[in-house]
Amino acid sequence: MPQDTLKHVSTLIRHMSLAEKVGQLFVLGYSGKDTDYAKSLVRELHVGGFYLTHDNADTPEEAYKLTSQLDYEAHLRACDAPLLLAVDQEGAWGVLVEHTTTGPGNLALGSADSLALTEKMHRVLGREIRTLGFNCILGPCSDINSNPNNPIIGVRSFGEETEKVAAHAAAAVKGLHSGGVVSSAKHFPGHGDTGEDSHRLLPSVDKSWDQLRRSDLVPFQSTIDAGVDLIMTGHILYPKIDPQNPATLSKKILQDILRKKMGFKGLIITDSMNMWAMRKNYAPAEAAVRALEAGADLVMLSEEHYENQLGGYKDKQRETIHGVIRAVECGELAEDIIDAALTRVLSVKYEREAFTHPARFVRGSLQSGEHQHIAAECAREAIRVLRNRSGSWPLKQDGFTLIGASNPQMHQLVIGTRGIGPNEPKAAYDVFKDELYTRGCRFTEVGYELLETLLAQDSRCRIDLPLVIVTEDYPLPGLDYDGAAQADIVRRAVDKFGDAVIVVALRSDYELGNFPELATYVCAYSSRACSARATAQLLAQSLEISATSEPA
Structure with a gap:
């Protein structure tokens, strides 16, 4: 001193x-x-x-x-x-x-x-x-x-x-x-x-x-x-x-x-x-x-x-x-x-x-192009394909089905949990979905309220495969996120659709041990918007690569 x-x-x-x-x-x-x-x-x-x-x-x-x-x-x-x-x-x-x-x-x-x-x-x-x-x-x-x-x-x-x-x-x-x-x-x-x-x-x-x-x-x-x-x-x-x-x-x-x-x-x-x-x-x-x-x-x-x-x-x-x-x-x-x-x-x-x-406060010093670029690079470099047993990744064609495993009401609880939560109007799943739309991906979304009907073994619902399931998590004080319910949705989907299920994890990969039968798992290690966008961009890019690599 x-x-x-x-x-x-x-x-x-x-x-x-x-x-x-x-x-x-x-x-x-x-x-x-x-x-x-x-x-x-x-x-x-x-x-x-x-x-x-x-x-x-x-x-x-x-x-x-x-x-x-x-x-x-x-x-x-x-x-x-x-x-x-x-x-x-x-x-x-x-x-x-x-x-x-x-x-x-x-x-x-x-x-x-x-x-x-x-x-x-x-x-x-x-x-x-x-x-x-x-x-x-x-x-x-x-x-x-x-x-x-x-x-x-x-x-x-x-x-x-x-x-x-x-x-x-x-x-x-x-x-x-x-x-x-x-x-x-x-x-x-x-x-x-x-x-x-x-x-x-x-x-x-x-x-x-x-x-x-x-x-x-x-x-x-x-x-x-x-x-x-x-x-x-x-x-x-x-x-x-x-x-x-x-x-x-x-x-x-x-x-x-x-x-x-x-x-x-x-x-x-x-x-x-x-x-x-x-x-x-x-x-x-x-x-x-x-x-x-x-x-x-x-x-x-x-x-x-x-x-x-x-x-x-x-x-x-x-x-x-x-x-x-x-x-x-x-x-x-x-x-x-x-x-x-x-x-x-x-x-x-x-x-x-x-x-x-x-x-003084300089408004332009927040979320500058340089800062956003660094965040996007960090998010992109973090993504890992942890399972690809059936070769389903990258996706081979447009026309897949997308669902979010997290109950949308949970994100409203996260937003309302003090001032250290995401404080973002959109859940990671919604950011991911919107980025897919922006990138021109063709998919059908099954809303959360219809998941029970979709996953019932006797259901006659017909969907385009593969089925992409997005999981997410937010560790906040005093709040139990619906991880167990999400895991149950993934397991039931695998039981019904087998290797056609792809999980995109906008969260940690610690849930993976719950899914021994799951064939394909891609993890972003984050529920932040930048990671949701980076993962959606990777999926869209994979579709483009697959399409251009197909024989004429």
């Missing part, structure tokens, strides 16, 4: 009240477009940052206005350190998705397996988010997909191979930095081997230190070596490491492992302390005190919608901050711990260029 920065920070801390110091260690979310409440948090509770979503600003102009107002508010304080303005713009999860270039997400980048593309795509993410005034992307997701049935990681991970995930996570950090934002690897020490969603309950992973060292920790070490700024904790219990405390509250994990063994000198930020993994097991203020004592620098309460459903989330935020202040005042939590964390936090904010708010 430069001596000038350290001297400035030390002087500031000496002149700050306890309330000012504690408030700086909190990153809060809030409901809807209640900007006045957000400003009051800066003025009255001295908060150090915000977790922002599509719910808080759903147009680029609104986003820039919001970040400008919050930045202005922060600079009116005696401690004029800028705010951490963080978003989940990680590809699979995102904000302002209709207006920004998300790319296909990490699992698709892992499938493409080009470190250069991963770095380019994350540079795009950083540039566009930075244009809007946000300064932190809570990524890359550095978890390894060790458990294919994991309900919350999936397409957010770069894959299931340790070294590949490590290499791409480091490339992502480099890309985010060159895009002008600070980065946050997550969810330490690894959420990929859980069978549960920590938004709902507290998962447990029965791995030893040696197992962790050789697997889950490798990508995090790679991001540390690449200069990652923050590491986000996971609300996960590792009983062979610390039988009493989940990672977020564990000194053994945060200090002995992350700080000492792995040499991380950046900021440790908790995953949202409102998630049920925390709330069902710990009182709000108690959890925050224990996290700071364990070694966290920033306490995040981003999942405001959970408590907003029950009412009183604003009171909980205030009670949590005041609870930490009281813990220091009564000697339960040493003020030295607060000062040490604050020194790290303020030093990063004063040192990094990312915390200088952009002077």
Whole structure:
């Protein structure tokens, strides 16, 4: 740390009240477009940052206005350190998705397996988010997909191979930095081997230190070596490491492992302390005190919608901050711990260029031709033909039948799930279908409401074969997508139409094990619009190639 920065920070801390110091260690979310409440948090509770979503600003102009107002508010304080303005713009999860270039997400980048593309795509993410005034992307997701049935990681991970995930996570950090934002690897020490969603309950992973060292920790070490700024904790219990405390509250994990063994000198930020993994097991203020004592620098309460459903989330935020202040005042939590964390936090904010708010918003910097081209290339390079037993791919002729296996009502739930969903008006299947129309492909669509009739064994429905079935998935907190129902549709179709069934997966390939009899499976590793378009273009191109290669 430069001596000038350290001297400035030390002087500031000496002149700050306890309330000012504690408030700086909190990153809060809030409901809807209640900007006045957000400003009051800066003025009255001295908060150090915000977790922002599509719910808080759903147009680029609104986003820039919001970040400008919050930045202005922060600079009116005696401690004029800028705010951490963080978003989940990680590809699979995102904000302002209709207006920004998300790319296909990490699992698709892992499938493409080009470190250069991963770095380019994350540079795009950083540039566009930075244009809007946000300064932190809570990524890359550095978890390894060790458990294919994991309900919350999936397409957010770069894959299931340790070294590949490590290499791409480091490339992502480099890309985010060159895009002008600070980065946050997550969810330490690894959420990929859980069978549960920590938004709902507290998962447990029965791995030893040696197992962790050789697997889950490798990508995090790679991001540390690449200069990652923050590491986000996971609300996960590792009983062979610390039988009493989940990672977020564990000194053994945060200090002995992350700080000492792995040499991380950046900021440790908790995953949202409102998630049920925390709330069902710990009182709000108690959890925050224990996290700071364990070694966290920033306490995040981003999942405001959970408590907003029950009412009183604003009171909980205030009670949590005041609870930490009281813990220091009564000697339960040493003020030295607060000062040490604050020194790290303020030093990063004063040192990094990312915390200088952009002077103006340039509309043309979003979804530029260059950025769209990079996203399309990433999506195209990710597509894999994983099964082709009957030689049905590429398709030999127009006139096939198309169905979407996902219930259209599910996408409406996805759109309405907070501000980190797709936020796109069209489901991946609809984007795929529309691109086929644009490309001049001739096919017949069977609507979802007619699938039961089509798949009944005694049905006399006549269709053009092959039958192309599109599956999709969206891993969002607290939402179970209809994967089981989609798998049932595929199995019934194979039972009836045999090798004439082709599955196009706009999702991960982890469903493939459910279809041992399926002959043809093409996977995009993403449900993003760019991947849906790229896969449709591949199908259309395959038809053109097949047609031109047929003998006269």
